[in-house]
Amino acid sequence: MASSASRFDDGTFVGFARRHVFVTVFGVAVPLLVFACFIGYPIVYTIYLSFFEWNGMAPQKKFVGFANYAYLLHDKYFYIALVNNAKWLVVSLVFPVSLGFLIAYVMKARLVFAPSLLRTIVFFPVTMSLIAVGLMFLLILNPVFGAFDTLLRSVGLGFLVHEWFGDYRIALYTLAVISGWAFTGMPMIFYFAGLGDVPKETFDAARIEGAGHWRMIRSVALPQLRPVTAIIVMLTLFESLRAFDLIAVLTKGAPFGMTNVLGYLVYMESFWNSRFGYGAALSVVILVIAGSLAALLLGKVLKGAFDV
Amino acid sequence: MAEVSLKDVEKRYAMVPVLSGLNLDIADGEFTVLVGPSGCGKTTTLNMIAGLESITGGTLRIGARDVTTLPPKDRDIAMVFQSYALFPHMTVRDNIAFGMKIRKTPKAEIETQIRQVAQRLRIDDLLDRLPKALSGGQRQRVALGRALVRRPGVFLMDEPLSNLDAKMRIEARSFLTKMHQEVGTTTVYVTHDQAEAMTMGSKIVVMNGGKIQQAAAPLEVYNRPANQFVAGFIGSPAMNFLRLLYDGNALLDQACRLRIAVPECRRAALAGQQGKTVTLGVRPEHFRILQPGAIPGSDSIAFNVDVVQHLGHEILLDLSAGDHRCIARLPPSDRSKLGDDRLFSIDMDHVHYFNGDSGENLIDYAWQQ
Amino acid sequence: MAEVSLKDVEKRYAMVPVLSGLNLDIADGEFTVLVGPSGCGKTTTLNMIAGLESITGGTLRIGARDVTTLPPKDRDIAMVFQSYALFPHMTVRDNIAFGMKIRKTPKAEIETQIRQVAQRLRIDDLLDRLPKALSGGQRQRVALGRALVRRPGVFLMDEPLSNLDAKMRIEARSFLTKMHQEVGTTTVYVTHDQAEAMTMGSKIVVMNGGKIQQAAAPLEVYNRPANQFVAGFIGSPAMNFLRLLYDGNALLDQACRLRIAVPECRRAALAGQQGKTVTLGVRPEHFRILQPGAIPGSDSIAFNVDVVQHLGHEILLDLSAGDHRCIARLPPSDRSKLGDDRLFSIDMDHVHYFNGDSGENLIDYAWQQ
């Protein structure tokens, strides 16, 4: 009998599946099947396609081996996009993530009046389509009649006025900040919820030990919110690598390709320049970057936060 | 070191009063224990002393200063929480050093202090561990270390031992007591535990419903409870209460099955209660079994034994006589069995008489002394 | 109703053994209490009986059936958890009915059963409430009701009272005991609480490190512990241990300040220990104070009083003599003070002798009986 016990508890999938049919079918098999059809197949196909040259229309694809990857190594646009992605990520981490945290903290510490109103206002843009956001900021940051420049000038900050989309030195940051504006609500509510899970006593203890707000944030709140931070950073990372809609709406890479990011480059090369093989290679690069950064994050920073 | 004094202190949450007119003086170096049922306001009181909760009325003084509106960091206090509230991401060393770093104590000084405290608390070999790698008792000592190291004027502790298991709790109890004897810092200590309340403090403050019921030395509270609430709250198993009618000489129950003569010396105190209900309070250890065949006296009751609980070093009997239910504490040698009918005498020197309505203790011990 | 029998039961988590070679027979209708330090495997044992954890080796029988690999639903058991584990989204009624609904018991039948159980547990007026609207004690009774209503063969309870406060715990203890007396279902009960362990079960199973140390009646375990671990674990405050050298006649400490003669009748049992270390076990209640001026006997020790703990109904003294530390339990009348040097006698009829290395009790009580 003991043998039968260990036979059932052999820790293999078959053993598990036999005892938990429902969970195996609907919790593992069905989702994996659906995943395979709609997500797995596209991934495999993308990898496959990255070894071909194809204009998206021709019935035949031309096998080129690693030529697409080889080209990628010298593609100036690829490097611009890569660097831009890094900048974008940094801005996203500094602006929406930090600010989202700050707002959440300020609300949790009951330092502001009407915290729920603030929360509502800041969260609202999260619900807006990026097309809408883009259109809005095209109006607001317009160099001719944009409200923002007008505002800056009227409060005597005219020297700050720039060509927000036209100046190749700042256009990318403009985009990243706009995306941050639309995104801040997300880290905010995640942090707000996360702060609710941090034991109140640790804050009390820190207060008694004499910690001010700055110290409280740095030494008590943030370290304990590391799992939340890691999830947010991960989602931000994925988002920023995939991002293309805002760029498609706002600049299309202008000025002269300086606002290209990898996600937009994929779109450009595939659908605009009809180089689907090359676009696929770029996609594979995105997947690899996202996957390895996520693995790094999960393995190091966030050890245990996703323990399943 | 500092004395703490609360004067007419009040606390309201959104106009709902939680504490009202609290007056309490804690002498410098005194170890005061706060007890009371859940929700009576112990934590709130402590938090107000710490400055974690605002005070909505009255004055709080620590040492010579009025600190009613000062933030926690300016109150010269340290606090140990029930959950320890260690910073989970910091090593034991960093946890202990936290407050000193904030106060910009020189590095070398911090190091010395930590070493001293760690030695005294026997955690010197744990300094580089994270809290999650510590046992409950060790965590508790680290929390204590974090509080001790700053040499605060006042220690506040909110049920610091309640997360420990029975064995560790007894150890930690002795440990804390000794610690207090050594450093002599004014301490306010909240607990649920009878034994802690009785043994640790030089003063017990019994609270109920946001009010102080009695504040006195432990044995004083045990032996001379101010009212029925205190009497029932302190002591485990709790004091037995018998609601009886006073006829001027004796206490009777309505079915007339019980008649307990009141000793001469107590009659004066009970004078006003004639014809009214008086609650007789008898601690479990003040029952004595009369040998079978003994003649029932004026202080004896016949009980039926409902449950026998052998605890090894003693036996608890659940008893009933009509509607009255009692628990008696007997030596392990007792041989009573479930279902037995036995005659018990009451040690009338140690019983208490409470006003049947207000619960006030009818004996004025202060006068008696 | 069913007996439970574990035969060579093992549990490994990822090849790390947690329980090894567990053998335990629980008779039909017996109330067995599982005790042991935290992490010793009590919950794991219970979960294995319930079928919530797989058994990695050995056989488990409930009633006449081998249930080693059966899922929980086929084992005819019910369980009460420390956290009650009520379904928070269901009313009390639905909580209690859950198991019966799953078993497709007819509606009318369910209604009758619920009414019966609810009356017995005095929760009939709570049936339509959600768990969050109940007090701790009420929740505990609902959890009990959920387990009772199905009339399972075996009851499993994992520290069901530990979330209650002291007062309620004492009440619930009596209640559970009575309940068991009435329904007589085989029960396995895990607890941390000394009093529960001693008073509730007809058998105590003491576990340590995944092994059973002793399984016997409560007073048997208290008075005749199988080894030093059991002796130290059962009883509060714990038994005092003095590591001494046996010279064939008496037990000596290294500094030769202590000499305790071993009674004649025990010398046979200690025969093999000559020249070796023997641990003498003395329960706190087996110290007696000798009046000042009394002549030290062969069983008396001079102790220094380190801490005095007045508990009201008794006094605990922390004592030390050289490196030896003891706790003595004395009646409230005792007047010892901190720092006193007092002479204590030991009740040598009740002491225990343990092998200094293995901790085995050197007296073979079975033979003695």
Place this chain on the structure above:
Amino acid sequence: ASGVKMARAAPAELRYFYRAPWPSSEVYANWLIDEWNKKNGDRVHVTGASVDGETYKTKQTIELSSSNPPDLFYSWEGGRGKEIVDNGFSADLTPYYEKYGWDKKLNPAGVTLSVYNGKKHFVPTEMCASVVWYRKDIYEKLGLKVPTTWDELMANAQKGKEAGLAAFMLANQKKWPSQFMWSAILVNKHGLDVYDGLINGTIPWTDPRAVDVTAMMQKLAQDGMFEPSFNSIDLGPAMVPWTQGHGLHWYQGSFNLGRFRGDQPQCCVVPMDFFPMPAFPGKKPVMSVFAEDTIMIHANSPNKDAAAEFLDWMVSDAAMSKKLEIDKPFPSNVNSDLSRLSEMEQRLGKAMAESGSFTFMHVDHATPPAISDKFLDGVQGVLAGAMSPEDAMKLTEDEAARVKKS
């Protein structure tokens, strides 16, 4: 209106895929389809689907190669059209041109553009011309004359600039507007054959003449001839300075007439007129006339004849007149009645019809997108002062080489 109809099989289903850049385009397309279905719905039933211009391409790429492609679809001419033709998606329409006599009624420039490898592959349904738009009122105010030579134009521009105006509006945020001027200058200064050489890859983009034109653009930018922030204004917002009178000239396509009209039925919101890009010394000016809307028939369509019939309906006098009424100009049918347009618009329409068959498309239409993309980036970079003309042309040439290789 025949008497008794025979029971017939289910009607042929035609799927028509179009671009609807204006709200009015949608209205017109609906009218077009409804009218057809009213008359022929029981025989050939048409369903339409539209998407906006920029995203149209994504959609088109996927749709064309699918197993169920649209029967009729909008396409660009030039480089993109060539890709479609080369991949065999586009049916040869030459027989239908003959059958329906489309050559005779359609704009000759448009017909020329439809020819790939000697065969006609699309039918233009809307035509455009690029001209220099100017503010008539400001011209009068400053006492300027309509220029006929590049130098006169430059002189006028200089005057405008001195008057505090933008000599030329560019609105180059989306990169493509600048190349209108670039190609017009190149064609007019260096000749159509040089331009064709660049487009066909027989002349490298690094050719000094291409660099020269790029440098001219750079000079204009450096001289402050464009509106401030020209690289970050889009065409739409540029209407604000244009209507407010901050710009003097604007070399742009006639498809902007819709914009210039604003809410009015006829052009324009502000007094404005046009003249063709003036001549360079010793060169004959060429006006760019190109097809804005062009429709192809899918090679795999089972209903090509029916599709051609529908196409014929699209370019019929009636449909084209309606298009003028609802949508914006200009119809590709040269016989269309332009009388409901303003005098200026009619003039432009006539000029287009008479421009002959040898004109040019701007770079972004003429070359495959990959090349034009880099080209546009290059020009934008030059205008921003971040790139040299040589580098910009090198960027383009590198891309052209890469495209040629594959």
Place this chain on the structure above:
Amino acid sequence: MSDATLNASAMRRGSFASVLPKLAATLLMLVLAAVWLGPLLLIVMTSIKSNAEFLAGPFALPRSPTIQPYIDVWFGLGFGTLLRNSLIYATAGSALAVTLALVPAFALSRMNVPGRKWIFGLLLTGLMLPQQTVLIPLYDTLRTFHLLDTKIGLIIVHGVYGMPLQVLILRGFMTTIPPEIEKAAYVEGATDFQVFWKVILPLSVPGILVGYTLNFIAIWKEFVFGLVFLNSEENFPVTVGMLKLNSDRYLAVFNLPAAGLVISQLPIVILFILTYRQISGGNLSGAVKG
């Protein structure tokens, strides 16, 4: 109340240090409100101006408010159908995503599925994939199942692509349900399915609400899938219809895009008002807890 008292008395005593953070925070809030509210107000303002008025003074307050832009854009783009479609996609798509994610989340949080780390990691790749990459192969898949240009096809795509994040959120949420509750159900005789259906599912409702709302928002915003996998106007969601507003020709008339923008955002505002307590309250806690 109590804080205000504390604040007042602290000020009375001139303890500036304790008021400073609060002052700073309040200031911060005002700035933030302006930064986040400003653009939205501007759009609403633009949407009720005539084009001429906008061109005259883009930043000025509307002098003669008109709803004409709303009427134009409503009928021009056929917002009735668009909104209805979007509602269908968002409602059904997120329902599908949540449904697909529930049992996996249960399995990954409560069951000892061998290899669950790999399964979870695999599902997460769905979050990393750039959408524009999958268009062509996904088009193939949909064609294979005859789901192109059908509402059901787009719902499935949205459902499947919403699933990974739902698994992440629900798994996190379910891990916070005490294991004893589930054990109790097993002991009471429940099967895996009954534990899931009668205990875990009802207890996960707050988490489901959060996940559903976030997914709803995500689908409402999405346009690439809709654009590529749909052909018929009667199937287009709002965002695809809105794309026309982004064509630079449309942008000649600013009030129309602004009005379209407001219309397209209205349903989400309503949803948001109804559920924001859920999503912004502590209910996400499960989702982000380790």
